[in-house]
Amino acid sequence: MMAIAEERYGSTSVSHVYSMNENHRTVTRKRVQASTFFLLKFIKEAFLPQGYPDSVSSDYLRYQLWDTIQAFCSSITGTLATHAVLKGVGVGDQSASAVAATMTWLIKDGTGMVGRIAFAWFQGSNLDCDAKKWRLFADILNDTAIFLELTGPLFPTYFILITSIASVSKAVVGVAGGATRAALTQHQARRGNMADVSAKDGSQETLVNLLALVVSFVITPVVAGHFTLTWTLFFIFTCLHLYANYQAVTSVVMDSLNKARLQILVNQYMKTGTIGSLEQINQEESVFLTLRQRYPISLGVCFGSAVTSMEDVQEITWEDNARYLLALKDDRIRVVLHYDATSEDIIAGCYETTTLRGLLLGVEPQxxxxxxxxxxxxxxxxxxxxxFSSRRPGPREVQKIVRLLRRYSQLTLTDFLSRAKTRGWRLEASQLGADEWRSNWSATRTKLS
Known part of the structure; x- marks a missing residue:
């Protein structure tokens, strides 16, 4: 027999060898290793994306393992909360009114719907830029909501208020968690297979919830009416839930630039002249939301928010051929974008402002x-x-700094971007959070002068 071809299924050990016998008929001989045992093969096909591990990002497995643990813990604590809410609305209480219980449930759901719409309005555009931070925030808020639901029956007078706040919190969790899950799925899908990755992620979560359901069948009758045991289980699973979530989001290695990762890259470039790897920069990036930052950067702002007086006009370094303007006002760095500004201009503007912010925050150059x-x-x-030592800088001082910044950018930006691409950063997929305002200051400058 003469071998005429062989094939392999992806990166697995499943392979075929095709041979031609004396009668010129094709014969298939299949080599199957131990790793292709039927049960393992079924698990892989049912719960992992096709082509795994080549079809997903390198951080996929670690993230999914920790995400599975946190989902299991969340399901258990969610069961405890559901039991508390049902008890609070009167289930099992013969004196409770069905109408009153229904109205309480409707109020709880209604406030949650309003909260969902409001949060998506205020923060929807930020979820892509800081997916890891909002993912962790959503899970912390989810634990807070479950805590409120457990405490609701302890304060019957304020039960509706407490459960309504919990419902709003869970609505925010639904928006933030769902949106960031989509962002992370997009990051993990490496072959344009986002739908497959998302579907398998849903299968994994369903299996985990099924296992948690079985456990809940066992523990619910046990904890019913036992205050200490209920809260002990809640704190144990909540601590594990938070730890698993932290490990999950810190295991994600994003290859796109947001403001936080760009700040770390720029600071490192100023100090050493080098660019960090994807793993290094992602490890340095904080996964916690901050309420207030010093010298925050705003991209694509309204012209009027940067220029409100003649003094502001004097501070801006005007260049007719520039596609963005920098302005420092009220300790906030603002970037006004031109009508013709491209994605490259946005990156350049953010590079300059991030360099300036690093210097203002005390980064020492190389x-x-x-x-x-x-x-x-x-x-x-x-x-x-x-x-900026002890007073607000004057127009001439700001203008001098901005001119130096522009010269520095012209000398280093190309090298910075080239090094970033070499290290694996995807510049075309940057998440810098630019707003939609665009201006034409050539005409404006003529009128002002």
Whole structure:
């Protein structure tokens, strides 16, 4: 017999060898390794995307394992909360009114719907930019909502208020959790197979919820009426839930730039002249939301938010051929984008403002300043120290800093982006959170002058 072809199914050990016998008929011989045992093969096909592991990102397995643990814990604590809410609305109480229980449930659901719409309105555009932070926030808020539902029956007078707040919290969790799950799924799908990855993720979650359902059947009759046992289980599973969520989001290695990752890259570039790897920068990125930042950056702002007086006009470094303007006002760095600004212009504007923010926050440039860029960076650092040490800088000082910043950007931006691409960063998929305002300041400048 003569072998004429062989084939392999993806990166698995399933392979075929085709041979031709004496009668010129094709014979298939199948080699099956132990790893293709039927049960394992079924599990892989049913719960993992086709082509795994080649069809997903390298962080897929670790994230999914931790996500499975947190989903199981959340299902258990959710069961405890459901039992408390049903008890609070009067289930099992012969004196309770069905109408009153129904009205309480409707109020709870209604406030949750309003909360869902309001949160999507206020924060919908930010969920893509900081998917890991909002993912962790959603799970922390989910535990808070479950805590409120458990405490509801303890305060009958305020039961409706407590459950309504919990319902709003869970509505926010639904929006933030669903949106960030979609963002993470998009990151994990490497072959345009987002639907397959999402479907298998749903299958994994369904299996976990099924297992949690079986466990809930066992523990619910046991904890019913036992205050101490209920709260003990809640705290144990909540702690495990939060730990698993933290491990899950920190295991994600995003290859797109948002403001936080860009800030870390720019700071490192100023200090060492190098660009960090995907794994390194993602490990340094904080996964916790911050209520207030020093010198926050706003991209694509309204022209009027940056220029409100002649003093503001004097601070801006006007360039007719520029596609963005920088303005520092009320300790906020603003970028006004031109009508013709492209995605490259947005990255350039964000690179400049991130460099400025790093200097304002105390980043020390690299000690070697023999080249022009290093000299400009050192000069700009001294100007920032002098201008922002104890007072609000004047128009001339701000203008000088911005001019130095523009010169530094012209000398280093191309090198920075080239190094970033070499390290695996996807610049075309940046999530920098630019707003939609666009301006034409050439005409505006003519009128003002």
């Amino acid at each position: 000690s070697t300043t023999s080249n022009d860029a290093g000299l400009i960076l050192a000069q700009m650092r001294e100007e920032c120290k002098r201008a």
